[in-house]
Amino acid sequence: MVIIEKEVLDYEKNNIKYYINIPKLCYEENNDKNFFKNEMIESINQFISEDIFIFIDMIEDDYNISKNEYTYINSLTEFQVAYVSKNIISLSVEFSQLRGLSDISYTKAYNYDFNLRKELSLKDFFKNNVDFIELLKRYILIQINNFFDEIYRYDENFIYNFMEDDIVLEEDNIFYFTHEFLIFPFSSCEIHENIVNLLEFKIPFNKIYPYLSEYAMKNIVKRMVL
Template identity: 60%
Template sequence: MVVIAKELLQYEKDYIKYYINFPKIYYKQENDKDYIKNEMIESINELVFEDIMNFMGVVEDSYNISSEEFIHINSITEFQVGYASDNIMSLAIEFSQLAGFYDISYLKGYNYDFKLKKEIILKDLFRESVDYIKILKKYIWVQAKTLLAELQKNEDESLYHIVEDNICLDEENTFYFTSEYLVLPFSSCEIDQEILNLLEFKIPFNKIYHYLSKYAIKNIVKKIVL
């Protein structure tokens, strides 16, 4: 059974404040009080720690090259568990760098099947004959247009210019999932340079059920209301 604990690293360096929340993953047998050594889980924990260290390094580089003297930077990570069963885990870590009024964020997903001893990639969730990239882009574009309308509602001028071609989605795109949704995040400025917020597009599994692989239906999607 997979157990996901929370670790916290909090300190200050120069003008940078770090609030680093990150997951620590363990494995134990059912009804067993002791954690079991698992090479795959240890490898994932090392990957998460490397990603945290790389992020902190980028923040320090941003501080060192900043043209603004004594700028204060808040370096924050938060994680959420989308899915966790005996053998499957999907979680996401949000990496945020707050400097003044600017919040630059990105998200990375970590999706694994411990029984099969493999990382779950996007195409694992879909039937082989399906052009899932095209299908997902269609759902993202519908949600993006709704988002654009909301953003422009209180603006005198149109500051945002989302176009469908700006939605760059491929097999390597980061993602995570729950038992109900496939979540596809886009980093700050990725879709439009004026949109600094991290955007997450949630695709309900019941909307794409007929395109899903047997693996996804059996192991991830627990209940579908068509």
């Protein structure tokens, strides 16, 4: 079985504080005989490391541009193991840069099936004849408008007119999943220029059950309360 361990980088450089949590995939038992799975795990660990060091480089480049402002920056990553079974994993890594009261965040996700020897995409979760992009947009739009309504209760100057076509969602969109939800993270300012928080919208599998593929129902959504 695949397990996820944690490596931490905790250090300070110039005016940048780094607290970097790095997920490391490995096998719980000895798996020397399964060369492909070992190779695949090494590749995933490499992908994650590359994304993390791209983030660190981005922070340092940003600091070098604005260092005359003597801004102190906190940079951190946190990861979440959303789903793990004998042959399937889904995990997300949140990248955050905190500068004063400003917080800029985004998420990367890593979804893999070791039996199929592939990275999972959204289309793996749906039947072939389903326009899953439009389906998911409808559910996300409901949650976005509920979120904006809540903001408007406290800030009547907050103006929004958000439509389904305003949602940027594609087949290669970043997502991760649990046994209950498909989860779609949206980066700072991606939904609205004044919403700097990282937002996540959860689509319950029991709401989209009739549209799910046989693969999703057999391997991920094993028990469903309708």
